[in-house]
Amino acid sequence: MYPDPQKITRVTSLGGGPIGGGWAAHFLARGYDVTLYLHDAGETAAFEAVLDTAWKSLTDLGLAPGASRDRLRVVTDLQQAVEGAQFIQESAPENLSLKRKLYAELGRLVTPDVVIGSSTSGLTMTDIQADCATPERCVIGHPFNPPYLLPLVEIVGGRSTDPAAVAWAGAFYESAGKAPLIMKKEIPGFVATRLQEALWREALHMVANGEASAADIDTALINGPAPRMAIQGQCMAFHVACGAGGMATNLDQFGPALKLPWTRLDAPELTQQLRDRMVDGCNEMAAGRRFEDMAAKRDQQIVAVLRAIRDTS
Structure with a gap:
């Protein structure tokens, strides 16, 4: 049902703050084509500051072959942001109502074979996916800050998540240079x-x-x-x-x-x-x-x- 995690080339990062922007920087450094979604064009300057800081460190650490900031596309339209995405990393504000509405929209816009990972640090996927029409592909993919440097990603599904999506996320994050930790149970705050x-x-x-x-x-x-x-x-x-x-x-x-x-x-x-x-x-x-x-x-x-x-x- 899900694509080969080793062959993913196009990812979307929803949110341009320290976490969402940090994820975008990480994926760019690993050689992916990245689409970044900003809620408002006024957030561009703050994101560029995050990217500038991250890119220097990522360059010092070593970029993947083909990695380039030129492979970034920034949009403010959600439908454009997810079009063609093979994986989506969601880093919206820690507001349950907001995230539920976002996932309901993603369930409508994104084909079911695309896994969606949430960067949430305190909410559970069971709560987040409640209004999503395709909750089975939704997982937690919680990074440690800054996400472009620290390798850990904690992965866990919600009540309606397909275990295959959790396993897929683990394989994808590992191929993207992360250290995935697949949790045995869903608990607030993770490990x-x-x-x-x-x-x-x-x-x-x-x-x-x-x-x-x-x-x-x-x-x-x-x-x-x-x-x-x-x-x-x-x-x-x-x-x-x-x-x-x-x-x-x-x-x-x-x-x-x-x-x-x-x-x-x-x-x-x-x-x-x-x-x-x-x-x-x-x-x-x-x-x-x-x-x-x-x-x-x-x-x-x-x-x-x-x-x-x-x-x-």
Whole structure:
């Protein structure tokens, strides 16, 4: 029913913000013909800024043969945007009502053999596809930001999704240079965001209780677990840390400590004081730097990490 994922040449990205625009940049860098849909022509300048930032990093990392920004077409008409598309990446705002209306329209405009992936970070496909006439081809394809650099894509279907569409999406994303993670169950927040949220909540607790500042939190992460996590996930890090005994030794020795009150995963109350501490702390770390400059520096350093991993694999 679905085309060969290895032979896809034309993709459409719906939305030109940091995520939708980032997806467009990624697909261009991988050598696809890309149609970008903008809700309004006034969004063009913001998208071009995203593309300019992304393209420098993508060029540094290495473009696929035939990759070119000239293979981009920008339109503001949805029907024109999806015409001829072999895959659609939807990155509309996180508004369930809006997404349902969009998917109802896509169900009418797009032939059933075209898989549609949603970049949503918090909604479920079961909810999104409710008004779509062809929900079986709709999947979550949730990237990590920035999507043109970080490889992860979390994939899961909704109640009405065809399992074959999920498998197809996994194969397509992999052929497009991504690291697909096909989830076993549909849960809000998926895998990586839920793990990130747990860390974020504990960080907020420490700031709220005066135990650490925002700068302390980032210093601990940047100089502690973060470099290791670029190489090993949490599970393998603990497995390797205990030598020949591996995870079994880890759980036997440190398992009882799991009952100690070290973490507080219920979210703290977001008081004005906590909000001010976080905002002020981040502004102090930014030290007046422009967001565009900080994003460019972030991308430059991510490229260096990715290149180091690739060259030593």
